[in-house]
Amino acid sequence: MKKRNETLDILKGIAILSVILGHAVQRGLVYNFDSTIIWRVVYSYHMPLFVLLSGFTLYLSNPTYNFEWVKRKFYRLIVPLISWTLLVELMCNFQFTGLKPFTIFPNSFYEFAKKSILHPDWAFWFLWIIFIFMLTFYFIDKITKKYNSIRQYQMIFLIFIVILVFKVFNLPQGYFGVADVLNYFPIFICGYYLSKYKDYIFKYVKYTLLPSALLWIVLLNKWDSNDSIAHKYIMAIVAMITVYCLVKLLEKQLKWLTYFGKRSLELYVCESIFLNIGISSGYIRVISIFITATICSLLFARILKTNKYTNFIAFGSFKSENKFRIKKIVTST
Template identity: 25%
Template sequence: MNRISYFDNARAILIYLVIVGHILSKFIDDNHLMGSIYMFIYTFHMPAFTLISGFFAKKIYESGYLLKVVKKLLLPYILLQIFYSFYYYYIFHDSIEFSLFIPRWALWFLLSLILWNILLFFFGKMKFGLPIALIISILIGYDESVSEILSLSRTFFFFPFFLVGYYLKTEQLLKLKTRTHVIVGTLLAMFGFIIIYYFIPIEQHVWLLGKRPYAEMTTVPLEWAWLGRFIAYIAMAITTYMFLTLVPNKRRFYTSIGAVTISIYLLHMVVVRIFYDSPIKVYIDETKQYWIIFILAACILFVLSRKPIVTLVDRICTMPSKKKASQID
């Protein structure tokens, strides 16, 4: 397996699904199939992204690594937090709610990525670190003070996947590309989607976000909320495994996009927000031509992955460094 192609393929597919998911979010209550696709995507796309990020954090105990990660991510977060606050205010007349402590929309991932690396420094060599991280995540859902502030709720929710990625070795990932694993992954994809389509109401997607404490989002009695998160973890672990078995391990036409996913992630919110108030959305609402969503997401991905745009983002968001912001490895 070509390691670089495999991970670039995974990142490229995942960033496409991120864009699809954000566009689909406006249609999940109108069409059952779109809602099921949305929920299926959300069972694995952020867990897989987080796991891959953890896989490339193996230098965590090298001198200066943690500080370098913080510097690389903190400046883009601050700049884009300011930009999106004023962008939404002046263009879309949203209320001006600027705060460095409450991430705007998808910027939570940058802040969580910083915090995951900090947590990893303490958990990486801890005996039973993974079960402890899982227990903390499950219990912390009961603490109503842990919410969107500093992206703490999502940070603890997805951290077990980051930790798993850190623990994984290359040879373990190699085994996922055997014929047996690919067949199992394919069957899991089919059965997983069927289960979601026929048995899981769209309202249950809140369990996949890790965004809020149980008291604000639970669809079950509060004393059983821990079980809801535990079941969500099982589903997400299975579908993340499914995704990793199905990622191509050879170079594809989209492989190069995987090297610039952070730049795309940072900018796609600009375009998607425009779409929400566009005639295209109105047209899709009226005609139910939902296939347009997937074509539109591909177009956004293509445009934002062009070299001039990536270079511009790198120049704006990086401190003086020989490495690009798009490479968070």
């Protein structure tokens, strides 16, 4: 069995805990969450980091782009997308979920079906765009298979097609998650090529820690939710470089984060229904929501994974894990 990359798992752990922390800040500091430094820090890098790592692992896995591969990605990404979108719709009125008012929910099943078809990314957009990226790689691989000269530059070819279709023809981007796909696709591609040329690039990344950290701090002080996409790209890049370099410096001390990194999908979907369970107010509430959402999500995911059917519906995998067991203590006399 191929050994897992611990650095990647640590980075995934940081990313998913940052997602939960960002949501906890929203629920704990309802009226001014977007003006706090912790929210700015988290939202400057957490989802771009997830997308970058997805592109990185795609190349690292060296997949065979066939129908079976597409089917596995559909099970792993789209099945949970459908299941959890329906679940949060059914649970939206429960106060402990904290889903409202941060998400606008349809008022009828017809509206829900319509919204889910036209905007399949409205609840769990990350799963949708990653599947679109995977599907795009599949089709580009098929298109360029017979043309080696194009195949060497298949991603440049792909970018050209995207620009031509959406920019030149000025097609609408308000449906089917197109806006997020276009915004995050360059980051996904960066992750893919970062993985491809990692032996060369990572030799020099350590030298960029100090300037990246300083630029990140400067950009955070000027951060605004209406910033241009170029500003957000630059901030995401310097933030991710800083996080990566710090992880490499403290990798031994951060190994415990691999536990969360290996469970990033489960945490991403499960935390959505445990976002308002906390005590007190202010930052105490933020911390308590973060802790309870993380623990409850892990426990709920563990329960769902003990049965192959619930595991498939919730996480797109038919494999089941062993049920909770209390280990017997054996003593010798």
